Amino acid sequence: MTYSPEALVPIAADYPTYSRAREHFKDMLDATATGRTVTVARDGAISAMLPVDRLRDYFFRTVSPRVSVFRQAGSVVVLMEGRPFVAQGTDVDDALDDLALSLREYAVDWEDRLQHAPNHHDAWALVQLVKLSTDAELRDWLERGGE
Template sequence: MRPGQTSWGEEDSMAALRHFDSYTETRKKLRCVFDAAQEGLVTTVTRDNERFVVLSADARGAELRRLLPSQAAVVAEAGGWVAYIPGVPVHGDAESFDDAIDDLIAGLREYAEDWNERLHAAPNHAGHRSLVELVELSDDAQLRDWLVGCADAVKDEARALTPA
């Protein structure tokens, strides 16, 4: 036995509080589903032989922002700035670096909405699910941090290139 485990039955009951084998069981123990997910435990629900994972939206958003590199690019162009993510049909443009990032964030929010409405089924957009989750599970400040990240030096350099 592992430390803290009193019997095999206890381990089985702990697993039962985070793995739910049917919709009926899930519905009856919905509080346990959310409690386990809130604790950060791997929590699953099975419906019609398909398993689903239940987790906190905040935890999923933080995980995506940590694991998914933004690959955002910001370039000076014609007296302004253009911000984009290669391979994603969204861009932001404005006179200032910050405003270009704000415009990109607005574009990402529109794209996420369109993706959920219809683009998720299109082969050339289906691979953007993680990006859409990240956008929907982040506020604007979190998206900004993700886009420019710790690259404050890049942002400072961009400001230095802007005519005074």
């Protein structure tokens, strides 16, 4: 079944205007602190405010890192299958640290200029996961994240 953008617009927002949301910003934060997702309508678009830990956990489980590790010429190489990321180090920890750094640099580049490039458009979830993760969480995802 195909949905048109117009079919998605009638979702009722918790706050039908930006002004109303601004007046109730503390209430919005309180609601998200209890696990609720709060929505705000503005100019026909609806945005969501939600607990970041839940969003990060969702990305952790659904964005697969697909990391492969192998040795080459005395070093350890890690690559993300299906994505343009590869790193190397003296051991697995070094290589994963380098890969995590590459992902952080990519997230900055993606927000600055790459998000509109057709071959980078689908990286939105990966970038959000990187931005919402600490270094330790990002390493954990690289080692055991995804489906």
